[in-house]
Structure formats: structure tokens, C-alpha cells
Amino acid sequence: MPKIKNIIIFVAIAAVVVLIYIYFIKPSGGTPALVSSAPTTAAENTNAPSLSDNSQVAGEFLSLLLNVRSIELDDSIFSDNAFISLHDSSITLTQDGTEGRVNPFAPLGSDAAAFVPATCTLPKVLDAISNTCVNPPVTCTPPQVLNTTTNTCVNPPRN
Numbered sequence: 001m002p003k004i005k006n007i008i009i010f011v012a013i014a015a016v017v018v019l020i021y022i023y024f025i026k027p028s029g030g031t032p033a034l035v036s037s038a039p040t041t042a043a044e045n046t047n048a049p050s051l052s053d054n055s056q057v058a059g060e061f062l063s064l065l066l067n068v069r070s071i072e073l074d075d076s077i078f079s080d081n082a083f084i085s086l087h088d089s090s091i092t093l094t095q096d097g098t099e100g101r102v103n104p105f106a107p108l109g110s111d112a113a114a115f116v117p118a119t120c121t122l123p124k125v126l127d128a129i130s131n132t133c134v135n136p137p138v139t140c141t142p143p144q145v146l147n148t149t150t151n152t153c154v155n156p157p158r159n
Contacts, residue, residue, distance in 0.1 A: 123136065
């Protein structure tokens with residue numbers, strides 16, 4: 001008797017598993033849902049939308065686009081006193097210099113040293129080669145020429 005009882009329980013469990021597979025797991029249709037192959041000819045491509053489907057989609061899109069065109073907005077809100085009294089309260093964020101690494105995912109020690117360009121106060125300008133502040137070169141307006149010993153503009157000597 002216990003042997004028959006075990007066989008009946010096993011058959012019942014197997015039947016439940018088969019029913020679960022058929023109703024919940026098995027994909028509908030002849031081909032599995034996750035397996036697909038590209039059709040080699042246009043005649044084999046039964047899943048491709050037909051020309052009538054494309055024209056129907058295009059027609060729906062065109063009608064939607066024409067509906068958007070007919071939207072009218074009331075711009076009287078821009079002349080309202082409440083809108084005119086609004087003011088910009090945006091905050092300008094400035095970096096304090098403690099932002100961290102340039103590339104946080106790079107290996108440690110591979111970061112290049114942070115290069116901070118020097119800022120010069122007028123009338124000095126930044127010399128890009130030495131990265132220092134220097135006096136700008138003197139430019140003379142004609143007819144004056146530059147005297148290299150005094151670094152000033154002088155009138156040219158007359159011959």
C-alpha cells in the first residue's frame with residue numbers, strides 16, 4: 001500500500017509540473033521567444049510590418065502633429081504684475097579647491113599634479129613659457145619705433 005501511495009503522489013506532482021509548464025512557462029506560438037533567426041528573403045519575413053501598417057502609423061503621427069500645431073498658449077501671464085515682480089535668485093557656485101581627484105577611478109599615484117594657472121594683476125600679463133607675471137611688451141605706434149636699450153618708444157632719427 002505505501003508503494004502505491006508513493007506512485008500516486010509522484011504522478012500528481014509530475015502532472016502539476018507539466019500543467020505549470022504548459023500554462024505559464026511555455027511560449028505561445030511555434031518558435032521560442034528568446035530564439036530568433038534573421039530571414040533570408042523578404043517572403044520569409046512574416047514579422048515585418050506591412051506597407052499598410054507603416055502608412056497607418058504615419059497617418060497617426062501626422063494627425064498627432066497637426067493637433068500640436070493647433071495648441072494656443074495665453075501669453076497674458078507675462079504681462080501680469082506677479083510675473084513682472086519675480087526676480088532671479090540663482091546662486092553662483094564657486095569651487096573651493098577641494099573637489100578631489102580629476103579621475104576618481106584612476107589608480108592611486110597616476111594623477112597628474114594639479115596645474116593652477118597664475119593670475120596676474122594689471123598691467124602685468126602671464127608669460128605662458130615661464131608661467132610668471134611679466135610686464136607686457138611695448139608696442140609703438142608709427143612713426144615711433146622701439147628703443148631696445150630703454151624699452152621705450154622714440155621718434156626715429158632723421159638722416
